Structure formats: structure tokens, C-alpha cells
Ligand SMILES: Nc1ncnc2c1ncn2[C@@H]1O[C@H](COP(=O)(O)OP(=O)(O)OP(=O)(O)O)[C@@H](O)[C@H]1O
């Protein structure tokens with residue numbers, strides 16, 4: 001069983017006029033297949049920064065990151081894009097669905113990008129929208145959906161290409177308690193189906209569902 | 225979903241923005257198109273006008289074609305000499321001058337009276353009503369006159385009417401009695417300026433109106449070269465025969481006008497089309513940049529989902545192509561209409577021959593219009609595309625979440 005992503009001594013500094021901000025300081029982390037990790041901690045402690053590094057959308061200023069054994073720093077931009085497209089699913093606090101596309105098209109989008117045939121794409125999209133219980137809302141635009149519904153579409157989109165790793169940054173941040181719980185339930189199912197999850201959250205309900213909790217403080221993991 | 229489909233959905237999602245962009249490009253494009261038509265229109269229509277007269281060489285006394293006329297003297301001998309050249313097939317002398325048309329019961333009217341030797345008349349005007357000078361017989365009394373339609377209308381003349389003509393030459397007007405003419409035909413004159421009235425008569429009658437002065441003069445001698453010789457051969461031969469005169473082929477005249485009188489239009493059109501392109505550039509760049517700035521979160525999300533840079537670039541290029549393409553296409557009929565109106569206005573200036581146009585549609589202008597707009601669209605899209613392609617994914621996601 002190979003590790004999906006492994007960060008060694010990750011440090012991320014942001015150069016600022018008043019001196020660099022160290023968002024992440026010497027963090028080592030390993031995410032294995034099927035893991036379910038919740039990252040918690042006070043605002044500004046570096047949770048999102050860590051998630052962005054794991055998701056290959058940002059690069060550490062120090063330390064190294066291996067994704068399925070490959071050193072991410074040595075990859076080209078398009079190789080990193082390819083990893084994100086095929087191996088990682090992203091769920092954002094603000095959903096970031098394409099507003100001009102229907103829920104169905106949003107879920108089809110990443111599949112089309114890796115060249116899945118239309119018939120297979122339709123079957124997979126149907127399956128995913130059934131999975132998140134929105135099959136009857138497929139033709140609706142994001143603006144016609146509630147926050148919880150949008151987040152479920154976003155989760156379906158993140159799972160579209162059967163990623164090994166699902167990364168979520170405050171996925172319940174914009175949702176009320178009940179809706180947040182629906183999302184938490186959905187994550188449980190995703191986890192049960194074998195997808196590794198790393199979720200950054202302030203939501204205790206969601207955090208307690210994880211198998212492993214990382215507490216962060218001022219750029220470091222203080223408790224695991 | 226292809227980049228084109230994604231671009232189309234983006235465009236269709238904000239119809240107001242798309243309409244504004246298309247309308248803006250259409251209006252600016254129409255101006256650009258008009259400037260391109262103007263840059264060559266006068267030349268093309270001048271060339272057509274020269275060619276349509278059926279002569280390809282013109283001989284004049286001055287070495288500066290647009291300058292004030294100097295008459296060619298001893299025209300009869302000149303014509304006899306030139307017509308013996310093997311390069312020459314047809315030759316005619318043309319004279320014109322201002323004259324006063326006198327119809328009883330009406331105030332005298334200033335007109336242009338032209339005359340051409342036999343054979344030339346069939347090319348400079350087309351009979352609409354009545355008959356031509358030759359058919360009417362050059363020797364009958366009173367001498368025949370072909371008038372333009374406007375002439376006939378202004379002075380209430382029809383075929384068979386009688387009128388007098390008198391030279392307007394200073395001092396001579398009172399001394400020389402008017403010559404009486406009979407209208408034999410009403411015609412369309414190719415070179416009649418909108419503000420002028422034209423009439424044509426025989427060389428003999430013309431000389432009588434100008435009794436005693438410059439009897440053997442011609443203002444221009446027109447020549448049709450004989451195949452297989454071309455106009456250039458004829459020009460060389462004539463210039464060799466009479467180095468004191470100046471022969472020009474139609475092409476040389478067009479070039480001469482292009483470098484002198486008409487260069488003015490080309491320069492104006494160059495400056496205005498550059499300004500217009502600048503406007504098009506700013507409009508497209510502004511609209512696309514604003515659109516990209518509004519969609520940074522979308523683009524960062526697409527990138528996080530694994531869309532490569534080139535996809536973002538391709539989508540934006542398609543978006544620009546759609547807006548500029550539709551606007552640019554609409555610009556063609558719009559510009560055509562505008563050119564028609566502007567041509568109308570410009571042609572109302574006094575002294576512009578009937579068949580001379582400032583705006584002339586030519587394939588070259590359409591190709592140039594499409595090429596320039598495409599290049600401008602690409603150039604204008606460059607900055608927003610650069611912004612989108614260089615987007616720092618993590619920082620943008622963070623900013624778009626926090627804000
Ligand atoms: N692009 C950036 N430029 C400058 N500073 C940054 C940037 N991204 C993050 N930081 C800084 O790094 C630190 C950690 O930020 P991060 O977003 O990871 O915190 P967080 O734990 O996710 O906070 P929150 O719970 O509020 O989302 C903060 O001090 C933040 O200001």
C-alpha cells in the first residue's frame with residue numbers, strides 16, 4: 001500500500017513587505033489510502049496552507065512533497081495539473097461551481113477533461129448525482145440550488161474522476177448545522193468507499209467523524 | 225466540454241456584457257472599415273472613371289496633371305502626327321470651358337460646355353433621349369447640343385428646344401454675340417460634377433462660341449493604344465514625338481494622383497484607422513480584463529480541479545474571438561451603410577464628377593478589416609490571458625474565500 005502523499009519538513013513562508021509570514025513550519029505528514037484526517041486549529045494557524053501543499057496547488061519554500069512517490073517539485077505545471085485532475089478531488093468552502101453550467105455539466109466537466117467518452121460520462125454523472133441525492137436537480141444552475149445542494153454537487157464533481165484523495169477546506173463553513181451534518185454523512189460514505197479524505201474544519205461534528213485529528217497552532221502540528 | 229463550448233457558455237451567461245461588447249466592436253469596426261474603404265476608394269473610382277472613358281493615354285500641356293489647365297496649341301496638327309503612330313488606334317481632342325446658357329425668359333446660367341472630335345463623344349456621355357451629335361449632323365444650322373439631364377431640367381429644355389451660348393471669358397462676354405443651338409439629345413455625363421450643368425457640342429460650334437480665340441486648341445488629347453502595344457508603348461512614342469507635351473497612361477495618372485492629391489485621404493484614413501484600432505483594443509482589453517477579474521475564483525477553481533493553463537488560455541481566446549468575430553462581421557454591413565452616407569455627403573462638394581466615389585468596396589479592404597480586427601482582438605486578449613494563465617491558484621482561492 002503506497003502512501004498517497006507525503007510531506008517532509010514542509011515549510012511555507014510568504015514574503016511580505018514587513019518581513020516574511022511563516023504559515024507552515026517544519027510539518028511532516030503522511031496520508032495513506034483510505035485515511036480520513038481532520039485538520040483543526042485556530043484561524044491563521046496554517047490549515048489551508050497545508051491543504052494547498054498537499055493538493056499540489058502551492059509549493060513549499062522548504063521541505064519536500066511526494067505524491068504517490070513522485071517529487072512534486074520536479075514536476076512541470078501540466079504534470080501537476082494532471083495529478084490534480086486524476087488523483088485529487090477538491091471541495092471548497094464557497095463551492096466554486098461554474099455558474100454558467102448546470103449541476104450535471106459541473107460534474108461532467110472534469111471527466112470530459114480527461115477524455116472519458118460521453119456515454120461513460122453520462123453513466124458516471126448519473127451515478128454521482130444519485131450518490132449525493134440530487135439526480136432530479138441535474139439541470140439546475142448553481143444559482144438555483146441551496147448552499148447544501150451546491151456543496152453536494154461540488155463533492156460529486158470532486159469525486160468525478162475517482163480520485164485517491166479528497167481535500168476539503170471548511171466544506172461546512174457556509175452551511176447551517178443540519179446541512180453540515182448531511183455533508184459529514186456524505187464524507188463518511190466517501191470514506192467507506194475507500195477514498196482518502198483530508199478535511200480542514202472548525203466544525204466539531206465533522207472533525208469527530210474523522211479517524212485521525214491533527215491540531216495545528218502557529219504553523220505547526222501540535223497534536224495528532 | 226471543449227474550450228469553445230465553455231467560452232460560449234460564459235458569453236451566453238452574461239448577455240448584457242456580450243451585447244455591449246459586440247455592439248462596441250461593431251461600431252468601432254464599422255469606422256475602421258470605412259477608413260479602409262476611404263484609403264483607396266477615391267483612387268479606385270478614379271481609375272475606373274479613366275478606364276471607362278475607353279482611352280488609356282491622355283496628352284496634356286502641363287507636366288502637373290491636377291494643376292490649372294494650359295491648352296495644347298495646334299491641336300489639329302498634333303492629332304494628325306499622333307494618329308500616324310503605330311501604337312495609336314484612336315485619338316480625339318477634347319475642349320471644355322465655362323459658358324453662359326441663355327434661354328429666353330430665364331436668367332443666364334453658368335454651365336460647362338465641352339466638345340470632342342468625332343468618335344470621342346460616345347465614350348464621355350450616354351444619350352438617354354434624342355440623338356447624338358454625329359447622328360444630328362455636324363454641319364446643320366443651328367448647331368446641335370447634347371445637354372445633361374440636370375441641364376435640361378434646370379433650364380426647362382427638351383429635345384428640339386433652342387438656346388444661346390456665350391463665353392464667360394472676361395471682357396469678351398459683351399463683345400461676342402451668343403451662338404444659337406438646338407438641343408438634339410439629353411445624356412448622362414460621366415464627369416458632370418453634382419453642382420454643375422454640362423452640355424456638349426461639336427468642335428466647330430465650340431469654336432464659334434469662342435470666336436477668334438484659341439481656335440486650334442485642345443485641353444486634352446485622348447488616345448486608345450493599339451494592341452498588342454500597351455498604353456506604356458504609346459506614352460513612350462508620344463513623348464518621343466512631342467517632348468514639349470506630356471503623355472500619361474491611366475496607370476501613371478492614378479499613381480500621380482495617389483502621390484499628390486489623394487495622398488491626403490490616405491493619410492487621414494491611416495491616422496483615423498489607427499485611432500479606431502486603438503479604441504477597439506482598449507474596448508476589448510477592458511471588457512476581457514473585467515470579465516477575467518470577475519471570474520478569478522472560477523479560474524482558480526478550474527486550475528485546482530486540474531485544468532491546465534492552456535485550457536484557460538484557449539477558453540479566453542475563444543471568448544475574445546466570439547465577441548470580436550460577431551462584432552467584426554456586423555461591422556461590415558454597418559460600415560457599408562455608413563460609407564454610403566458619408567460618400568453622399570462628400571460627393572455633394574462642388575466639382576466632384578458624377579461617377580467619382582470616396583468610399584469604394586473592394587475585397588482588399590474586407591481582408592484588411594478582418595486581419596486588423598483579428599490582430600487587435602488577439603493583442604487585446606493578451607493581457608487578460610496573461611493574468612489568467614499566471615494566476616497563483618492557492619492565493620486566489622484564499623482571497624476569493626476570505627473576501
Ligand atoms: N498568499 C498569502 N500571502 C500572504 N500571507 C498568507 C498567504 N496565505 C496565507 N498567508 C498567511 O499565512 C497564515 C496561515 O494562513 P492560512 O490561510 O493557512 O490559515 P488557516 O489556518 O487556513 O486560517 P482560517 O481558519 O482562517 O482559514 C496566515 O497568517 C495568513 O495570513
Ligand SMILES: [Mg+2]
Nearest residue numbers: 047048049169
Ligand atoms: Mg483556511
